[in-house]
Every structure is written in structure tokens, then in C-alpha cells.
Amino acid sequence: MTEENKQAANAQGHGPKMAFQKIYIKDVSFEAPNAPRVFQEQGQPNIKLNLNQKVDKLDDNTYEVTLTATVTCEVNEKTAYLAEVAQAGIFSMENFEEQALHQTLGIYCPNVLFPYVRQEISNLITAGGFQPLLLQPVNFEQMYQQQMQQAQQQAASETKQ
Template sequence: MADEQNQEQGVTEQQAAPEARFQLQKLYVKDVSFEVPNAPQVFQEPGQAEVKLNLSQRVNNITEGIYEVVLTVTVTATADEKTAYLAEIHQAGLFGIAGLEEAQLQGALNTLCPHTLFPYASRSITDLVASGGFPPLVLQPVNFEQIYMQRLSQAQGTEGMEVQGNA
């Protein structure tokens, strides 16, 4: 009798907990630009350009369980303190995510989603740079989990700090 009640209770708990779901529903480019402000002189510059990578992301809750994540990848190359090129893409995706607790949801939105978008953004940046007449640029993989954990620890550190000063 007790076993039957435990089995029934287990079935009820399983039915109550929604199944976790993560699905890329749509992938698209929201914005893209490539600038060579010092052309054609920049092509005469000897040496290797210094390349800087900047990443950012934005999350929009479209409807319940549907999120738009926009990963912005900006690459700036400079040679002799002049901009050789600037390439930027806003790679976006619509993600269906359900059945996750808030902490898990934030983790997925800040790690799994940008990790899914990055290869597409990277390929587009590589194509833009090559089409602009520059040597091939291969962006290295990014550890979005590490970036997210650093942001979390920084946020926790600032919460614990007291503001001091004279009023």
C-alpha cells in the first residue's frame, strides 16, 4: 500500500515538473558593417596589424519561453596607430527555452546561446575581412561560461562593497 502511494506520488511529481527544453528556432544577422577608413593607404603599410576583439550580448524576452539573444562581435585592426579595418556583426538567434529554474535559465542565456551563435558570427567576420582585402583572420573559440562566471563574481563583489564618502 505504501509502495503504491509512493509510486503515485512520484508520477504526480514527474508530471508537475516541466521537461527542460532548449531549441534554436531562428538564426539571423541583425546588423553587419565593415569599414576601411584609411584605404587605400592602409594596404601600403608594412608589418602586421594589431587585432582587438570585443564581445557583448543582449537578451530580449520576446514571449514566455522565447528569447532573442544578440551577440555583437567587433574586431578592430590597427597599424601604426591608424585603423586598418573595423568589422562588426550583430548575430542573433531566437531560442525556445523552458523548464529551467531562473539560475539555469540565466546560465543558458549567457553561455549556451552565445556559444551557439559565435561560430556563425566568426565565419561572417572572417568573410568580411577577406573580402576587404586583408589577410585571413581566424577568431579563436571563446569560453562564454568563464566570461559569465567572471561577470557573476564581479557582480557579487560589488554588492558586498559599501559606498563611503562625505554627504
């Protein structure tokens, strides 16, 4: 759809539309490589969180957004557990301008998926015999802006070469 067609569609009351088609777990993994000895370890757990997101275009108006969270816990430099959840959603997006579409896929969609990721991570860790872990809220807007800045810097450095 050309920019003029989008503006005409918006003027006719056909502004951007978004719908959730499906939210589902794409992949899940839990490991406790040092169990049962790790349950006897004394010390402060060191917990690391790694978040990644991926967008796949399924057709002209449909996108799959996958938010993957990997939580690693170490006690006395031994891995207590590793929990990973890839939560995905299929989103229909119509009449979005390119910039707004990119921002919605990079900010709004991960925000929709995050509560599901948080719950599944908590369930895995508790079922693994460890203390419950509740992931803190994530500012996906800030993450998105950082990614855009990094992309601009990388593009600028490649242009200079």
C-alpha cells in the same frame, strides 16, 4: 510557474526544453577608413576583439540572444579596418529553473551563435581586401562566471554605501 509546479512538471517527464526558432544577422558593418594607403603599410597588425552579449525576453518562454563581435585592426597606429557583426538567435526555453535559464542564456546560446559570428567576421575582412582572420574559440563559461563575480562585487559595494 512556481517552483513547486516546475518540480512537478519535471517529475512528470516535462523537464527543461529548448528549441532554436531562428538564427540571423541583426547588424553588420565594415570600415576601412585608411584604404587604399593602408594596403601599403609595413608592420605587424594589432588586432583587438570586443565581444558583447545581450538577452531580450520576447515572451514568457522566448528569448532573443544577440552576440556582437567588434574586430579592430591597426597597422602603425592607423586603423586598417573595423568589422562588427551582431548575430542573433531566437530561443524557446520551457521548464527551466531561474539559475539554469540564466546560465543557458549566458553560456550555451552565445556558444551556438559564435560560429556564425566567426564566419561572418572572416568573410567581411576577406571581402575588404585583407588577410583572412579566424577568431579563436571563446570560453563563454569563463566569461559568464567573471560577469557574475563582477555583479556580486558591485552589489556588495552598493550595499555598503
